[in-house]
Amino acid sequence: MNNVHHILCGLAANTALPSGLVDRLIAVADAEVAAELAGRPDLSHAQAVALASRDEECAVRLVYEGRLTATDIDPMAQPHAALALLDEGGGSPEWARLFAADPVVGRREKLAACPGLPSDVVETLAADRDVRVVTELAWWATPEVAGRLAEHPHAEVRRAVAANEATPPVILEALITGTGLPPAQRCLVCDREETPFAHDQNCPRPDCDLLPGAACDGSHQSTVHDVQQAALRNGATPTEAASSFVDHPSVLLRSALAARPDLPPEVCRRLAADPVPGVRATLAENPAVDDALMTVLADDRGHDVQRRLAHNPHVPLDVLRHLAGATKIGATLLPRIAAATPAEVEDLAHSPNPTLRMLLAQRRDLPDEIRDALAIDPDAKVVKSVAGHPGLSEAQLRAMVERHGVQVVAKVAANPGASGALLEDLTRHEPPVQKSFREVARHRNATAPALLACLADNQAQRVAASHPALPPSALSTLLTDTDWRVVEAAAANPSLPLSAMSDLVPGT
Structure with a gap:
């Protein structure tokens, strides 16, 4: 792709692009430009309709974002958009009946996942000749339909029923134990291979989509295992039935059991x-x-x-x-630390173990006195952990850098309260800290001098190119860069002059 294409992609995402230029872009948009245009929050209804007519993938996205209604969609010309509307609970019951008889399996499969389908459509899908359609219906079926599909002769359908949280507990118990239901007659393995068959972990066939470990000796054993695993992960499965797997020889089943909160x-x-x-x-x-x-x-x-x-x-x-x-x-906010009481916070702040102080420093709601004490902690990893706290002053941030240098520079640069002057100084830090340039480049307070310094770093350049404080003169140069990501970012920069935008968009 040439730079012109990437410029158009960037312009399509530019929040400062006037409505008239948006119209011109819609008129020439390919799939990628259209995808960027579809994400614009200022897209008018008329523009959304025009864009949907150019690219159906965009039409689907616009439906899910609530920008198109049934009056904007022709189900014959835009089936994917119509199915998306049905998935959102809109559309017409007649659309559902139309797609239930559609010769394209993928459309019937998509329909099967839609909520609130008419009962006659559900019955049609439940009797579909393609197991993929029935399986999709089983994933989302109501309790009554899921209960019936649990007796489906295909094991793959039963696997979906086992994962469906609407499936009645008594049915889930039958699926997980294998009692009370007629045995399955088919699975994906014996549908395709002569049994007994075990799928080679290093299968050389490029068109084979059987999962590693798939096997069937007539008992459909790998799919039965998957049914049990799905039921164990289903919170609606009775605890007693699930607990019976505590000594099962399958590690995967015991792991699924170990994750249950009951x-x-x-x-x-x-x-x-x-x-x-x-x-x-x-x-x-x-x-x-x-x-x-x-x-x-x-x-x-x-x-x-x-x-x-x-x-x-x-x-x-x-x-x-x-x-x-x-x-x-690692420096992460642990759930138990996040839930610590004020007394526990005080205790952790005075722990002799710097790791505990570091973990506490990840909280962003600390009392001022504890935050300030952690900011002058002798251990660099504690200071690095607290450096992103929004309540720290510029003097405190500068003191951190003075004491701990390269160990904290990037975290200080990421502090939301860092001033433009501080960010400029951080770009001049010796020795330089490459990650700090990326943090400065995305910082809302970054100044033009700081951003220009970031352009020297390959990764930071892509971020800096989209910053509104970057001078227009720099943007014109970046539009010809050899890195397409830089080109798109520069074209999406709201500081790009209107005259330049107009010159770059095709049309009169």
């Missing part, structure tokens, strides 16, 4: 002793785990168990203190 204490204890670290790690993050068991898991050195435990919203602070010294958590 686990009884005894099941939690048995999963905590699972031989596979991944199962224990999933359990560690589960709010269903009690304090006593979290204390046990805190000493579990299995892969990712301790880190996942640190993210458990109910982890006791004493356990979190232990984890801060036992595993690498």
